[in-house]
Amino acid sequence: MRILIAAAGSRGDVAPYTGLGVALRGAGYEVALATTEAFAPLVRQAGLEFRPLPADTRAGGGVRGSRELMRTAAAFITELGGGFAEAAAEGADLLLLSTTTAPLGWHLAEAMGIPSLGVYLQPTAPTGDFPPVVTAARSMGRLGNRAAGRFALRMTDRLYKDAVTGLRHRLRLPPLSASATRRRQEAANWPVLYGCSTALVPRPADWRPGLEVVGPWWPHHDPDAKLPAEVEDFLAAGPRPVLVGFGSMASGEGERLGALAVEALRRAGLRGILQSGSAGLTAHGDGTVLTVGDLPHALLLPRLAAVVHHAGAGTTAAALRAGVPSVPVPVTADQPFWASRLAALGAATDAIPFRSLDADRLAAALGTAVTRQSFSRSAADAARHLAAEDGAGRVIEAVRRISGG
Numbered sequence: 001m002r003i004l005i006a007a008a009g010s011r012g013d014v015a016p017y018t019g020l021g022v023a024l025r026g027a028g029y030e031v032a033l034a035t036t037e038a039f040a041p042l043v044r045q046a047g048l049e050f051r052p053l054p055a056d057t058r059a060g061g062g063v064r065g066s067r068e069l070m071r072t073a074a075a076f077i078t079e080l081g082g083g084f085a086e087a088a089a090e091g092a093d094l095l096l097l098s099t100t101t102a103p104l105g106w107h108l109a110e111a112m113g114i115p116s117l118g119v120y121l122q123p124t125a126p127t128g129d130f131p132p133v134v135t136a137a138r139s140m141g142r143l144g145n146r147a148a149g150r151f152a153l154r155m156t157d158r159l160y161k162d163a164v165t166g167l168r169h170r171l172r173l174p175p176l177s178a179s180a181t182r183r184r185q186e187a188a189n190w191p192v193l194y195g196c197s198t199a200l201v202p203r204p205a206d207w208r209p210g211l212e213v214v215g216p217w218w219p220h221h222d223p224d225a226k227l228p229a230e231v232e233d234f235l236a237a238g239p240r241p242v243l244v245g246f247g248s249m250a251s252g253e254g255e256r257l258g259a260l261a262v263e264a265l266r267r268a269g270l271r272g273i274l275q276s277g278s279a280g281l282t283a284h285g286d287g288t289v290l291t292v293g294d295l296p297h298a299l300l301l302p303r304l305a306a307v308v309h310h311a312g313a314g315t316t317a318a319a320l321r322a323g324v325p326s327v328p329v330p331v332t333a334d335q336p337f338w339a340s341r342l343a344a345l346g347a348a349t350d351a352i353p354f355r356s357l358d359a360d361r362l363a364a365a366l367g368t369a370v371t372r373q374s375f376s377r378s379a380a381d382a383a384r385h386l387a388a389e390d391g392a393g394r395v396i397e398a399v400r401r402i403s404g405g
Contacts, residue, residue: 001403004092005119006034006101008053008080010248012314013100014039015219016121016195018046020096022220023392024399034087034101046220051090053101054083074159080104081163085170088112094402096395099124103160104167106181111171115402118192119395121313122334125192125211126150127204133337146206153182193395197317199385200341215389216317221296231273231300234290238271240305241290242366245275249310249331249354254280261308262289264362270305270370297322306369308362311339311351320347323383325375327365329354346378 003024007017014035021031025048032049043050055076077100084104088095095116097105102118109116122133126149128142134152139145157178168176184190189210194201195217203213227235235241244261258274258281265272265288272289274281283289297315301307301322309315311328316338319326326348328339342348349365369375 001093001399002030002032002091003094003096003399004032004034004051004088005096005098006053006084006087006105007098008036008055008076008100009098010312011039011042012247012312013098013121015042016217016314017096017098017119018042018048018220020119020195020217020392020395021048022046023217024396027396027399029399032090032092042219045222051087052083053080053087055079077104077159077163081160081167084108084163084167085111094399096399103156103178104163106185107164107168107171107173107176111173116190117395117398117402118190119217120192120194121196122337123194123196123201123213124153124156125204125207126153127206129202129204129206130337133334154178157182191398193391193398195391196313197320197382197386197389199320199345199382200316200338212394214394215386215391216314216321217391217395218298218318218321219296219314221298225296225299227295227299228292231290231292231295234271234273235303238288240303241271241273242306242308242370243273243275243300243304244308245277245281245315246279246310246329246331247312247315248278249312254282258282258284258291260357260359260362263359264366265289267359267363268366268370270366273300273304306366306375308366310354311335311342313338316342317386320345320379320382321386323376323380325349325369325379327352327362327369329357329362345382346374347382348375 005017005021007014021033025031032051033043034051034053036053036055040050081104088108093114095105095109096119097116099120099122126146128146131145132149132152191210194213197215198213201213257279262283274283274291276293283291297318301318301324304324306325307319308327311330326342328342328348328351330336330339330351331354339351343350349369352361
């Protein structure tokens with residue numbers, strides 16, 4: 001069976017699917033991963049077939065306001081829809097669709113006459129248990145949360161409307177409204193497996209059949225990979241450091257954030273590692289701070305005292321997997337949701353909104369995260385919970401059910 005995984009967005013929206021693809025290939029399937037050109041190296045390093053999707057999200061890391069985020073997302077989706085069908089031109093027997101690609105992939109699966117499966121990183125289905133993950137709103141009660149969740153789906157439909165209309169036209173499919181598409185899927189209990197931990201998101205009892213929280217799938221890295229020598233030397237030279245990084249966020253703010261982080265670490269009396277990321281974090285210190293590029297979280301995070309991060313879904317899960325306390329600094333989209341979930345677990349301090357970040361607040365939060373043992377205990381408990389989950393294995397089971405063996 002040929003499986004095509006389609007994923008698009010930031011690095012955190014794509015990297016977990018490299019590990020999922022490797023697991024599926026290990027189960028005997030032929031696997032291709034369709035994503036934007038910026039992540040072709042990730043796909044090829046995992047030994048998977050790469051298929052290009054149009055659009056580029058690398059310029060979106062500086063987006064912070066909700067209106068600007070919506071404009072950027074709409075432009076991205078329009079470009080993505082323009083060439084989505086070409087990703088399947090070489091054929092597939094099953095489509096695995098991420099949160100961002102599913103609203104287009106559904107129609108591609110219909111045109112190809114093949115099954116599809118949702119493999120989402122964010123819990124998007126409306127529920128009374130929590131508000132929609134992209135609103136950053138507090139709970140509005142069960143009825144309010146469900147109403148807000150349905151509204152969020154309608155907003156998503158609006159973002160994809162033009163792209164879907166154009167795609168169905170190119171695929172020679174009759175027009176179909178978003179609401180009709182959703183009714184079809186709900187009637188068929190179209191399966192969606194959510195790649196997040198039940199420690200963070202227990203499955204809501206009010207979800208329809210077919211929606212399951214299965215545990216994360218992790219970015220692929222070479223099992224023989226090691227941390228660079230300079231990182232090993234830094235780790236060995238003193239107490240456990242703190243990692244500070246903002247992933248694909250805060251593009252172009254590296255000098256300001258680097259100086260802020262160095263000052264916060266100095267005030268807290270901690271050593272630090274700055275991960276440059278899209279922000280381009282840099283540090284000029286006295287040997288107590290090291291700047292690094294991309295490193296596998298699985299190798300680095302377990303050796304730290306705490307992690308300051310933007311609370312993306314992938315980094316949130318990686319910090320928990322490592323059993324390390326977090327200081328979440330959410331920027332936009334689903335990040336405030338994950339930050340609040342970490343804090344509710346007791347594995348993180350209260351979030352510091354990115355716009356409110358300064359050296360005083362960061363130093364205080366770091367001091368609390370590192371010295372208060374309850375954070376470490378809660379993070380360790382969560383790590384044990386995640387170790388018992390097998391998100392990729394659950395996807396393989398679902399694929400076997402769909403394929404009949």
